[in-house]
Amino acid sequence: MEPLRGDETTVGETTVVARGCRLERAPVRAFLETDARPRFYWAAGTESIAARGSAATVTADGESRFADVRTAVEALFEGCSVPDDLPSAARPRLFGGFAFHNGDHDGASPWTGFPSAAFFLPEVQVTVRDEDAWLTTAATGPDAAAEAAALLDDWRDRLDTLSGRESPGPPGITRRERTPTQAGWRDQVGAALESVARGDLQKVVLAQSLRVALASDLSVPDVMERLSRTYPDCYRFMLSPEAGGTFFGATPERLVSVRGRTVRTEALAGSTGRGDTPAEDEWLAAELLDSEKDRHEQKLVADAIRDQLGPFATTVRIGDRTVRRLATVQHLRTSITAELGTDEHVLSLVEALHPTPAVGGLPPDAALRTIRETEAFDRGWYAAPIGWVDAAGNGTFAVGIRSAVATDREATLFAGAGIVEDSDPDREWDEVQLKYRPILDELE
Numbered sequence: 001m002e003p004l005r006g007d008e009t010t011v012g013e014t015t016v017v018a019r020g021c022r023l024e025r026a027p028v029r030a031f032l033e034t035d036a037r038p039r040f041y042w043a044a045g046t047e048s049i050a051a052r053g054s055a056a057t058v059t060a061d062g063e064s065r066f067a068d069v070r071t072a073v074e075a076l077f078e079g080c081s082v083p084d085d086l087p088s089a090a091r092p093r094l095f096g097g098f099a100f101h102n103g104d105h106d107g108a109s110p111w112t113g114f115p116s117a118a119f120f121l122p123e124v125q126v127t128v129r130d131e132d133a134w135l136t137t138a139a140t141g142p143d144a145a146a147e148a149a150a151l152l153d154d155w156r157d158r159l160d161t162l163s164g165r166e167s168p169g170p171p172g173i174t175r176r177e178r179t180p181t182q183a184g185w186r187d188q189v190g191a192a193l194e195s196v197a198r199g200d201l202q203k204v205v206l207a208q209s210l211r212v213a214l215a216s217d218l219s220v221p222d223v224m225e226r227l228s229r230t231y232p233d234c235y236r237f238m239l240s241p242e243a244g245g246t247f248f249g250a251t252p253e254r255l256v257s258v259r260g261r262t263v264r265t266e267a268l269a270g271s272t273g274r275g276d277t278p279a280e281d282e283w284l285a286a287e288l289l290d291s292e293k294d295r296h297e298q299k300l301v302a303d304a305i306r307d308q309l310g311p312f313a314t315t316v317r318i319g320d321r322t323v324r325r326l327a328t329v330q331h332l333r334t335s336i337t338a339e340l341g342t343d344e345h346v347l348s349l350v351e352a353l354h355p356t357p358a359v360g361g362l363p364p365d366a367a368l369r370t371i372r373e374t375e376a377f378d379r380g381w382y383a384a385p386i387g388w389v390d391a392a393g394n395g396t397f398a399v400g401i402r403s404a405v406a407t408d409r410e411a412t413l414f415a416g417a418g419i420v421e422d423s424d425p426d427r428e429w430d431e432v433q434l435k436y437r438p439i440l441d442e443l444e
């Protein structure tokens with residue numbers, strides 16, 4: 001098939017040209033296993049995207065990182081030429097995310113190579129939506145058009161013959177190191193409960209980390225394929241920046257998506273396990289829906305999101321509280337939809353919403369301070385926005401929970417729990433162990 005062509009545009013010094021064509025076959029795992037940096041994978045609903053190489057990279061640091069990324073992304077897309085007949089799914093997007101904390105993210109192990117914010121326009125992108133697949137390439141500089149076309153020819157041929165290795169399966173675990181220990185956790189939760197009792201805090205989400213040594217090499221693309229079967233309704237993501245490890249996960253939580261003037265988000269908080277039988281499942285779900293502590297914890301999140309959306313929205317609708325049932329855990333959830341008063345870039349909403357009290361706490365500043373003072377590890381990109389943005393300022397960002405960062409023969413998993421009045425440290429400990437399951441099950 002003939003590649004779709006667009007005119008070249010030059011803005012300042014930068015010319016960005018994208019090319020695209022349909023694909024007969026899209027061997028996504030094999031494509032992701034080809035050695036390249038950066039790499040990105042994203043799957044949500046019936047769409048999955050795999051991307052490698054960078055035609056342009058945007059990074060930012062410090063307090064203004066959200067606005068700085070937005071400005072750079074807008075400038076990049078302004079200078080980007082895209083064939084008119086490329087369907088929306090295959091049009092260029094920037095993929096990336098942010099570190100959880102503003103400011104002093106130092107990128108120490110295991111987060112080496114993960115800046116405070118990093119986005120890239122892929123050199124090569126494979127998009128699958130329902131039954132259709134496309135290849136998109138992009139290049140910059142004076143020869144951008146020729147380079148994008150050459151990449152398209154090259155990768156169309158390579159994808160035709162590329163086949164994945166046999167799935168190696170989970171690598172196995174030889175050693176585990178928990179931070180904190182259960183005794184340490186009791187102390188941390190106890191101190192947080194005292195702050196709640198004093199009225200300094202309403203809620204704080206404290207996290208733990210679990211560092212595991214792996215018995216054999218880990219293929220994250222292989223993990224992604226398995227997670228798509230176990231967690232088909234979650235956002236499955238993987239990002240390897242230019243250098244360092246690979247951050248990956250299967251999160252049930254959407255931070256925000258923007259399509260035109262419609263904003264969708266959710267309040268997800270309050271957790272329980274899965275039962276061994278359907279009856280036990282129902283019983284646990286009913287108990288969760290009935291739990292005053294969990295309803296309070298979830299309502300704090302819904303109310304805070306409504307307030308955070310207030311300045312942008314003409315209407316905010318909060319749905320009924322339901323139970324979100326996943327393979328290993330159940331949560332309380334309400335969907336939240338808002339209509340914007342004016343056009344807004346998705347990154348403005350990401351900035352306004354992150355971190356929601358589902359992963360931070362209330363009041364936000366006191367909760368973030370408590371998190372920094374309590375947790376003896378860097379959250380890095382855990383519980384932070386990860387997703388994509390397009391030329392129109394639309395995009396979707398998930399909350400990077402149920403996740404881990406893999407470096408060589410190690411992986412570090414993260415999981416947290418909301419501490420509110422009446423939280424019990426040992427129950428919260430058990431809840432955190434449940435939240436490790438999605439990733440741990442793929443490693444053990």
Ligand SMILES: C=C(O[C@@H]1C=C(C(=O)O)C=C[C@H]1O)C(=O)O
Pocket residue numbers: 205253268269270271331358359383401402414415416417418419435
């Ligand atoms: C913080 C995590 O999950 C969040 C905390 C929840 C809770 O405290 O009940 C529930 C869902 C998530 O919003 C995590 O999975 O690490």
